[in-house]
Structure formats: structure tokens, C-alpha cells
Amino acid sequence: MGAGFGKFVLIAACFGFAVGIGPQPSAAADLGLMTTGRGGCSEIVFTCENGREYPLCPIAVSVVGEVVTASLFTSPRRSMHVRLVPMGVGYRYAGRGLWLDGFRENALLNFGKHNQVACTIQRS
Template sequence: MRAVLSNFFSIAISFVFAACVGSLPANAADLGLMTSGPSSIGNCSEIVFTCENGRQYPLCPIAVSVVGEVVTASLHTGRRGATRVRLIPMGVGYRYAGHGVWLDGFRENALLNFGKHNQVACTILRS
């Protein structure tokens, strides 16, 4: 029952969130994480996710678009080292997904998922 309620609230919050921001024009920062440009490739200190579990997860860009959008990156989760993640186009916000981990976010807020039932809320700490 708890899982059903949790899923219901997650879906309800998603719909409210989409309704609130759906009317806003999207710019590049809404579609993915932005860096200072191609010179940021391999720089693990520029984008760091600070999460409610007290841990920090750096995102190290591997490929960056011409406008500075991170296309592929290494997400350092600590236990297993780095996991390669790729930008998946979304209507609102961004999603970076890799093997066993994915990151859903909008601007500086994100949810880091380590599987179906293990997620933690995070914010982006930019250097």
C-alpha cells in the first residue's frame, strides 16, 4: 500500500510540476546541464550534486555540445567508482541515465535514482 501511495504522489507532483512550468519557454539550460564550454571536459569540480544523504556526487563531462550542454558524462557515485551517463531528451527538465543509475532534474534540483526504490533529492553546487 505504501508503494502505491508513493507512486501516486510522485505522479501527482510530476503533473503539477509540468503544469506549472509547461507554459514557460524552454531554453538550453532547461534541456540539460550547462558548462562553461568545451574546456570543461574532464573537469569534475564544475557540476557537483549535493544530496540529502550528506554525500556529494561530481559529474565529469565527457562530451559537450557547441552551446555548452553536457551530452555524456561520468557520474562519480563513490562505491562503484564512476558510471557513464548520457543525456536523454525530455520535454521539461533533463535526464541523465547510465547502468543502474539515473538522474532526473530541472534547473538546480534533481532526483538521483540508484534503482527502482532508492532515490535521493539533490541540488547542484556549481563552482
């Protein structure tokens, strides 16, 4: 049992640690959401008072589970790239011509200065 066995044990241990690490859901801080970070559009859907639903499809997710960049679908075939803007309390996702302000499950979707609609997050 020489150096060859020692290398085998080291490789087996590293492989065991690597297999144990996988995509696990994390809780997002202000959103209170669970996201796997796989980019699933069904995880986060904003249901608004105008009777429409706006899915938020994660592109990049932080280590703690916060959605950093995403696509916000404003219609079935049209999406807008949005980015998380640091806020003191709550969250803001801003894109070209629209932004989404909120705290936990309540949000306000703004399509410009004078066109806004109240929304809530539906969890899947």
C-alpha cells in the same frame, strides 16, 4: 606586390580568425550551468540529502553547452558513464542501474526503482 603578398594577407587573415576562436563558456539550456567543455569535474557537483556529493565529469558537450555524455562519480574511485536523454522539460542522465532526473538546479538521483535521493547542483 603580386600574388605572393595576396597569399600572405589571406593566410594572415585566416590565422587571425583562428586565433580569435577559443574555448568560451556557454550556458546550458535546462541545467542553467556554465561549462567550458574541458571535462572538469569541479564544474558540476550534485550535493544530495544523504550527505554525499556526486561530481559529474563532462565527456562530450554540445555547442550550446549541454553536457551530452559524462562520468557520474558515485564514490571517490568509482564512476558510471551516463548519457543525456531528451526530455520535454528538464533533463535526465541515464546510466546502467541509475538515472538522474532534474530541472535546473534541483535533481533526483535514482539508484533503482525504490532508492532515490534529492540533490541540488553546486556551482564552482
